[in-house]
Amino acid sequence: MASNDGEGGEGWEAAVRAEMGGASWWDDPDGADLHARFKAFTGQRRDWPEPKLLFWKDLLLRVARRLRLCSAPAHLVTSVWFARPGGITPLCLPQVLEEMRADGEILLKSELIVPTAGGLYQLVRRVSQMAISRRPIVQEDILVFRSLVEERFEDIASQLRGSHWTSTCVITLTKFNSFFYGQEDAHAALCYLTQRGKARYLAIRKEDPVELQGVKFPLVSAHAPAVSKFDCDTLHLVWQEEKLQQQFDVLDRRWEMLVYLLICHLQFACNSYVLW
Template sequence: MVPGEGWEAAVRAEVGAAGWWDDPDSADLRARFKAFTGQRRDWPHPTLLFWKDLLLRVARRLRRCSAPAHLVTSAWFARPGGLTPLCLPQVLEEMRADGDILLKSELIDPSAGSLYQLVRRVSQMAISSRRPVSQEDILVFKSLVEERAADIARQLSDSHWTSTCVVTISRFNSFFCNQEDAHAALCILTQSGKARYLVARKQDPIEGVKLALNSAQVPAVSKLDHDTLHLVWTEERLQQQLDVLDRRWEISRRRALASFKSGDKQGAYRYVRQSKVFSQSRNRCTQLLERVEEVISLIAIAESTKKVYEAMQIGIQAMKENNVSIEEVNVHLKEVDELVAAQREVDAALESVPLHSIDDEGDIEEEFRKLETELQDEIPHIQVQEPMSHSNEESPDEVVESLSNNLSGIKLEAI
């Protein structure tokens, strides 16, 4: 596809059937294409919003997360006769001020050394004024990067049930239309804490990315992540080798059949032996691939089990600090459940009393007797006892208060 045709088709699809777009002499086109003059408050707000929205929609349709500034200002929206929107440079500056656009030259490369990253951050903090967008800059659309990251997380969640996922850099790049978009997205995601760059080994390094599959920040890279990356890289290599062996095996089978039909028995025999060799290699490769996949699955299970164990340890430690045992917690919870159930039954019985039929004191006493009979029939385990006058017995309010204090002292974290 010719690049110009792709942009033209995308712009045409997003602009729609607007007649002014194809008429260079229309007042609407000239009003939208002319430069903004005066102060920021004097700019036509609808026109500014129009170009902001159109620019993002065209980039989204092209599946681009970044684009050269000169293409955006001079090629994407160019009309016959060399007419281009003169307001686009100002629109880009406004989008940059709002954080919708970032310059690739200002992003921090996560694959660089830690000292270099620190120097870049300090230098960016020290610079008070920003230079304007030039035609040589690469524009990165932050909202589109975030959309693509969310889409990647959804795709990976289908095959990973953990909160994070380690993928090779080639797998990460495959989610984007080109490597420039992938690198810009990696810079933004690592800077926002949604991804971490890692290298598995020093000699013949294996690059990878640790991604968050939920809204939480990505934890620090561990030794287990490096081992997982090495296994994932091995899995991809074995899968590629298996695909090659499958194709060669299929080709050998077809050539053997063609040679046999043509009467070339020697050639057919040679291709049959070749296909057997490919078949044996394929079986060995399949066994290795299954073993690697099993190890990766075991690592994921172990990681999840570790998190559950850590959460349980925190809960046990909290109970020890408050001198509370599991049995005591269960007893208190059971008592609370019984009190709640009894209260609900009492409320239901009170609601069933026809208050409009109570006219005098005799009717009230009669209704109370009926209520007492109903409660004794429905809740036989609740026995009414005579009030005790022992001085050492706690009142119901004191029992409830003690129970509440014991339960509120327990600090458990959700597993």
């Protein structure tokens, strides 16, 4: 999950500065260039300067990509990421976000269907989305960057192909989350991927209250087939394998600590013998 200060893989300020490429106007809050880029769009959409619109679209996605984020709170994007000394923020960003949303480049997480919810809830959500008119983006919204989720989807599939020979694979939800900066970012991506049919969420209850959660991922095609009983059995086996690996890791750490303490004890004994 992106932290409250807007950081992902690295600090947001460092990410923005890196993507700006040392542009001199960025560090001149009183300069005409900065004010021209930061001021709000006026007039009709056809009157907006296209280079300025494309600049902010591109910069926003590049910063999010550098932070390894597929989603971000709207208030961080508009009020934090690109803020300059003196509290100066790009007044055009809300309009840029709405434009990206209209083009399908940005989706709101609140409008995506949560795959972990029940079937009745999902049906109600689909019906309500068709009936309710679209509202403007508000500061509390979580923005989901479609192209960045698609990129992460391809990256995950590429990594999984190296260890699977089948056309699909089943991984635990914990494993899926590990491909993202945080759990909230992973959840936003999962909502998008399952709604687009690019992944399937599955859950099985083995021992109350333990519920095994996983994701079925396509490795060849762009869409994941429906979940089968075999997938559920596979999820259980994969979960057991990960649980055993965690236990082995704990034993390894304990063994390393034991060896370290033994070496320290021997060194102390040797030093004491020499002094004696």
